[in-house]
Amino acid sequence: MAILSYRDAVGRALQDSMREEPRLIIIGQNLAGHALKQLAETYGKERVRDTSISESAMVGMAVGAAMKGWKAVVMIAYADIASVCHMAIVQSAAKLHYLTNGRLDCPVIIRLPIARFRGHGPEGNEVGASWFYNVPDLNIVMPGSANEAYWNFREALQRPTPTLFFEDRSIHTRSGDVAENSCGGKAQVTRFGEKLTIIAAGRAAALAEDVADEMAKEGSRAVEVVSLGCIKPLDKETIFASAAKTRRVLIVQDEPPLSGYAPYICCLLDELPAKQLKMAPRIIAGADQYLPFWDERPFLPSLEEVAAMVVAMMR
Amino acid sequence: MTSMQSAQDFDHQNGLEWRLYTGMLTTRLFEDALIRWEHEGKISAQTFPSKGQEAIAIGCCLALERGDAVIPSFRTRGAMVAMGITIVEQLREFVHSPLAAGGSRDAPHHASWPERGVMPGSTMIGGHLAMAAGLALAMQLEQKGEVSLAFFGDGTLGSGDLHETMHIAGMSRLPLILVCENNGWEMATPWQKVRKTQSLIPYAEPFGFATRSIDGNDALEVYNAARWARATASNGQPVFLDCMTFRAGLYSSHFGEVRGNVEKDLATWEQRDPLKRMAEWLMGHGLASAEELQRLTRQEEEGIEAAFNTVRSEG
Numbered sequence: 001m002a003i004l005s006y007r008d009a010v011g012r013a014l015q016d017s018m019r020e021e022p023r024l025i026i027i028g029q030n031l032a033g034h035a036l037k038q039l040a041e042t043y044g045k046e047r048v049r050d051t052s053i054s055e056s057a058m059v060g061m062a063v064g065a066a067m068k069g070w071k072a073v074v075m076i077a078y079a080d081i082a083s084v085c086h087m088a089i090v091q092s093a094a095k096l097h098y099l100t101n102g103r104l105d106c107p108v109i110i111r112l113p114i115a116r117f118r119g120h121g122p123e124g125n126e127v128g129a130s131w132f133y134n135v136p137d138l139n140i141v142m143p144g145s146a147n148e149a150y151w152n153f154r155e156a157l158q159r160p161t162p163t164l165f166f167e168d169r170s171i172h173t174r175s176g177d178v179a180e181n182s183c184g185g186k187a188q189v190t191r192f193g194e195k196l197t198i199i200a201a202g203r204a205a206a207l208a209e210d211v212a213d214e215m216a217k218e219g220s221r222a223v224e225v226v227s228l229g230c231i232k233p234l235d236k237e238t239i240f241a242s243a244a245k246t247r248r249v250l251i252v253q254d255e256p257p258l259s260g261y262a263p264y265i266c267c268l269l270d271e272l273p274a275k276q277l278k279m280a281p282r283i284i285a286g287a288d289q290y291l292p293f294w295d296e297r298p299f300l301p302s303l304e305e306v307a308a309m310v311v312a313m314m315r
Numbered sequence: 316m317t318s319m320q321s322a323q324d325f326d327h328q329n330g331l332e333w334r335l336y337t338g339m340l341t342t343r344l345f346e347d348a349l350i351r352w353e354h355e356g357k358i359s360a361q362t363f364p365s366k367g368q369e370a371i372a373i374g375c376c377l378a379l380e381r382g383d384a385v386i387p388s389f390r391t392r393g394a395m396v397a398m399g400i401t402i403v404e405q406l407r408e409f410v411h412s413p414l415a416a417g418g419s420r421d422a423p424h425h426a427s428w429p430e431r432g433v434m435p436g437s438t439m440i441g442g443h444l445a446m447a448a449g450l451a452l453a454m455q456l457e458q459k460g461e462v463s464l465a466f467f468g469d470g471t472l473g474s475g476d477l478h479e480t481m482h483i484a485g486m487s488r489l490p491l492i493l494v495c496e497n498n499g500w501e502m503a504t505p506w507q508k509v510r511k512t513q514s515l516i517p518y519a520e521p522f523g524f525a526t527r528s529i530d531g532n533d534a535l536e537v538y539n540a541a542r543w544a545r546a547t548a549s550n551g552q553p554v555f556l557d558c559m560t561f562r563a564g565l566y567s568s569h570f571g572e573v574r575g576n577v578e579k580d581l582a583t584w585e586q587r588d589p590l591k592r593m594a595e596w597l598m599g600h601g602l603a604s605a606e607e608l609q610r611l612t613r614q615e616e617e618g619i620e621a622a623f624n625t626v627r628s629e630g
């Protein structure tokens with residue numbers, strides 16, 4: 001379709017959705033005056049709705065509007081604030097479809113930009129996706145590329161259940177081709193390799209791609225990268241196919257290791273026939289601690305760490 | 316102590332008015348320097364400057380007594396200054412000095428010195444108010460007459476935590492002072508777009524708060540109101556001070572100026588600048604000369620630069 005930056009891909013998805021879905025509204029803060037000036041001018045303040053700093057009510061209202069057949073995108077300033085509207089996400093949004101026996105849908109996107117490396121401190125640099133993994137019916141998206149960002153956004157508005165859209169600001173300027181066909185809900189093999197699969201999402205997926213590219217420069221075609229894009233529901237097929245091919249799996253996630261897609265995928269891989277994998281899957285995860293204002297990087301997976309693990313696993 | 320003491324009562328430069336002036340001056344120059352250093356790449360922390368609003372922090376905190384507790388907003392650096400936290404101590408948090416009391420973990424605008432009454436705030440708008448009420452609850456139990464004071468922006472009206480806190484504090488007669496830095500804007504959104512009245516008093520009064528609307532750019536008025544508030548809260552009625560002001564500086568060092576069409580307002584409020592007014596008061600009462608104030612500014616600037624050099628040599 002076009003080469004876009006990750007940031008612009010999200011913007012384009014929002015624009016295209018507003019154009020194509022007349023019953024879509026956007027709820028957020030500082031939209032007309034700052035964040036979505038253009039959209040606010042085009043669609044007016046009826047559909048681009050500025051609110052006070054009231055995240056719990058913003059999400060709850062999106063769910064109420066969904067009861068009347070509307071769709072909504074709720075713009076949260078940054079991902080940590082999901083804690084403020086946790087009640088509305090878990091009790092109101094996620095349970096609507098189930099509690100009404102499927103008679104009401106909740107096609108609501110809660111947009112949660114991860115604000116890493118911006119000096120926000122521990123109340124402003126968390127991911128928080130793992131707070132939500134055990135909430136049934138709650139879709140979790142964490143794009144690692146422009147393509148995944150665009151299509152997972154579009155796809156989310158077609159779902160009967162709500163979606164947390166974890167947009168990683170640290171890769172906002174990374175550009176990529178947005179394909180003609182949707183990859184929404186599907187993991188992507190973004191680098192092809194023979195000997196080892198790295199599975200990751202968001203920034204960690206971009207990191208994995210960088211490792212694969214570095215090795216490719218040195219003539220190695222060892223590393224394959226599966227970028228999840230959508231964490232929940234999880235595209236097991238693509239994961240299993242790649243694991244069966246390379247027979248070594250490394251899973252990288254930015255969040256601490258006690259929950260998240262990494263330990264879960266690790267468990268899933270146990271379903272593979274015995275000896276299918278040459279070795280037990282390995283995980284590189286964020287440290288089990290908060291990320292200090294001063295420097296977040298020492299506590300997050302790094303290029304060097306991933307590259308070293310790849311070498312160690314292939315030895 | 317009242318602000319109407321005659322000039323003879325003043326130990327020169329130790330009098331209240333001088334302390335109000337120097338507190339505001341230090342805050343202004345320090346924040347200017349922080350923004351400059353950030354743009355020069357010497358530090359990497361967001362600053363949310365309180366320029367034009369300094370009288371609120373300084374006036375309120377100088378009215379407190381030993382044992383009282385303060386929770387600053389993200390825009391109340393003056394609270395740290397007035398509570399006696401030196402520039403060196405504050406700067407250590409920015410540069411991760413080995414002597415930084417908080418270890419540079421929290422964002423520097425939320426840095427805390429609990430043993431000196433400066434408590435950790437919250438990046439979640441409104442989140443710190445319930446903690447301020449909890450401090451007040453402990454103080455009520457301990458019966459030493461101490462009070463808890465929290466600063467917050469007018470955008471906090473949207474936060475459920477403010478209303479929940481006011482409900483409980485009003486009913487429980489907590490020794491709590493809520494101080495609103497009412498600058499009429501929440502980021503890029505003017506108050507008219509998100510609430511019915513600029514004043515927050517109509518929202519606070521029914522909960523059982525004693526209230527006062529004050530000129531937040533008049534340091535003496537703020538100080539006197541805060542003395543009244545302290546006495547009232549200490550006697551078992553929570554107080555809401557609505558300090559009318561205007562942000563003369565940037566929203567933040569990262570985002571810059573985000574408000575549209577504020578040139579006229581900026582010019583009007585420039586005339587009401589709290590530092591300028593306090594300087595005029597001092598000179599009008601024969602307590603300072605223009606040269607003396609200029610010299611003081613230079614001294615302060617040099618002191619701030621020297622503090623930066625000190626903390627940089629610590630690590």
Ligand SMILES: Cc1ncc(C[n+]2csc(CCOP(=O)(O)OP(=O)(O)O)c2C)c(N)n1
Binds near residue numbers: 053438439469566
């Ligand atoms: C719960 C929550 N929502 C959104 C934000 C993002 N945010 C930070 S400051 C701000 C505006 C605050 O306005 P106001 O309280 O009036 O303070 P001012 O900037 O005017 O001092 C917003 C929306 C946040 N920090 N926390």
Ligand SMILES: [Mg+2]
Binds near residue numbers: 468497498500501502
């Ligand atoms: Mg404000």
